[in-house]
Amino acid sequence: MLSQEVDMRSNGPDYVDVSQLPEGHRSRVYQAQLNSEGSPSETVAAGYHWRPGTELAAKAERMGSVQEGRRLQ
Numbered sequence: 864m865l866s867q868e869v870d871m872r873s874n875g876p877d878y879v880d881v882s883q884l885p886e887g888h889r890s891r892v893y894q895a896q897l898n899s900e901g902s903p904s905e906t907v908a909a910g911y912h913w914r915p916g917t918e919l920a921a922k923a924e925r926m927g928s929v930q931e932g933r934r935l936q
Contacts, residue, residue, distance in 0.1 A: 870881040872890040884890060897903065 871878045872881050872884055872888075874884060874888070874890070881890075
């Protein structure tokens with residue numbers, strides 16, 4: 864479950880709980896820089912509109928259909 868996930872960060876060769884890192888740790892600085900303009904995953908997902916039952920069909924349309932070595936128009 865998502866509620867049971869632990870926020871671990873790299874501290875040299877070890878992984879530790881984020882609460883064990885000092886305030887100016889490079890991992891915290893990197894996260895602050897990465898998220899300075901918002902969450903990258905939210906930016907990527909911003910234009911996504913789910914349509915039931917069409918996930919695979921929509922992907923195939925974008926990629927183009929191929930049959931017997933030819934691209935269908």
